[in-house]
Every structure is written in structure tokens, then in C-alpha cells.
Amino acid sequence: MMKIWSLKKSEDQAAKSRPKTSAALIRVQKDLSELDLPPTMKTHFPNPEDLLNFELTIQPDEGMYKGGSFKFTFAINNNYPHEPPKVKCVPKVYHPNLDLDGNVCLNILREDWKPVLNLNAVMVGLQYLFLEPNADDPLNKDAANDLRQNRERFAQNVARSMRGGSVGSETFDDVRAK
Numbered sequence: 001m002m003k004i005w006s007l008k009k010s011e012d013q014a015a016k017s018r019p020k021t022s023a024a025l026i027r028v029q030k031d032l033s034e035l036d037l038p039p040t041m042k043t044h045f046p047n048p049e050d051l052l053n054f055e056l057t058i059q060p061d062e063g064m065y066k067g068g069s070f071k072f073t074f075a076i077n078n079n080y081p082h083e084p085p086k087v088k089c090v091p092k093v094y095h096p097n098l099d100l101d102g103n104v105c106l107n108i109l110r111e112d113w114k115p116v117l118n119l120n121a122v123m124v125g126l127q128y129l130f131l132e133p134n135a136d137d138p139l140n141k142d143a144a145n146d147l148r149q150n151r152e153r154f155a156q157n158v159a160r161s162m163r164g165g166s167v168g169s170e171t172f173d174d175v176r177a178k
Contacts (some may be wrong), residue, residue: 004077024080028052030094032118052076055090058127058178065095069177072104072126074119084113087120091173095163096133097143100170102106104129105139141169 028051028135037043044055056072066120071090087103087109097105106125108117148156157167163173 012099022078024076024078026049026110027081028119029078034118035123037104037120037123038127049075052080055127056123058123058130060127060130063131064133064155065162066094067177068130068162068175069131070175073123081115081117084117085119087122087125087126092170093175094140094143094157094167094172095129096097096138096147097129098138099139103139105134105137107137 030049032043035043040059040061042057044057045051046055047053052075054074057072057074059069060066060068060070070093073088073090075086077086086105087104089098089104090102092100092102099105104126106122106129108121108125133143133147135144135147143154143157146157161167161172162171162175166172
């Protein structure tokens with residue numbers, strides 16, 4: 001009887017030292033297991049043991065941003081799915097829905113977020129921003145005005161910026177896929 005008691009005691013101690021799995025982590029594991037990403041999108045986990053912080057790379061195969069490679073960081077807090085993930089674009093990109101600090105203007109990351117949405121919905125939404133930039137809900141007002149007033153000039157500015165060139169007084173990162 002004594003041996004069983006000491007075995008139970010050591011199991012209890014081991015369980016206490018193990019971190020508890022949060023509801024957010026369980027949901028993220030479910031979301032990741034259900035991902036159905038096209039070949040133009042890839043996830044990367046810098047720390048494979050930390051599923052709440054990861055990267056997504058989007059390489060559009062059509063539209064004005066074709067040929068670019070855009071990395072986004074995802075930071076998911078313990079209130080997920082009740083709060084959306086925090087998403088930032090790493091390279092500096094000329095885009096009406098991305099500001100110069102990498103903040104993303106996507107309605108489902110703000111006011112339209114609902115707990116039934118998942119990571120796949122966010123990723124598809126990000127990809128859609130590169131296929132159809134939205135000048136009606138901008139973070140970069142200069143890019144949005146350019147898109148609204150002269151789509152051809154906007155496309156030229158996108159191409160220049162993607163090569164690491166400047167648009168106005170801003171120089172952008174070279175985002176061409178290597």
C-alpha cells in the first residue's frame with residue numbers, strides 16, 4: 001500500500017509541474033489541424049512548442065502583388081477565440097490596408113470578429129487583401145487615394161515598392177519572392 005501511495009504522490013507532483021493547456025491552445029490546435037491552405041500560403045513555427053505565436057507567408061500568384069512574399073506574425077492571447085489574433089505584416093509594404101508599421105486593416109480582425117471564426121478565415125482574408133486591396137477601409141490613406149484616383153499609377157507604385165523602391169518619401173522593403 002505504501003508504494004501505491006508514493007507513486008500517486010509523484011504523479012500528482014508531475015501533473016502540478018506541467019503547464020495547463022489553455023482553452024485558447026486547444027482551439028488553436030483544432031484550427032491548425034483543420035487548415036486548408038493553398039500552395040501560395042505557408043505557416044512557420046519559429047518555436048514548435050509555442051503554437052500561439054507563428055508566422056504566415058503569402059506569395060500571391062495573381063494580381064498586382066504577384067511575385068511578392070509577405071510574412072505576417074500571429075500572436076494569439078489566452079482569450080482566443082473570444083478575441084481575434086494580433087496580426088502584423090513584417091515587411092514594409094505599399095498597400096491601402098497595411099500601415100507602415102505592419103498593422104493590418106481587416107474587418108474580421110476588429111469589429112467583425114466572432115468566436116466562430118477561425119485561423120483559416122483570417123488567413124484567407126489576408127490573402128484576399130493582396131488580390132483585391134480595399135481603398136474604402138484604409139490604414140495607408142496615400143495608397144488608398146492612389147488606388148481610388150488612378151488604378152494604373154497605383155499598380156506602378158506597387159511594382160516599384162515591391163522592388164524596394166520609394167513611393168513619395170517612403171522607401172519600402174524588397175518583397176520579391178526569392
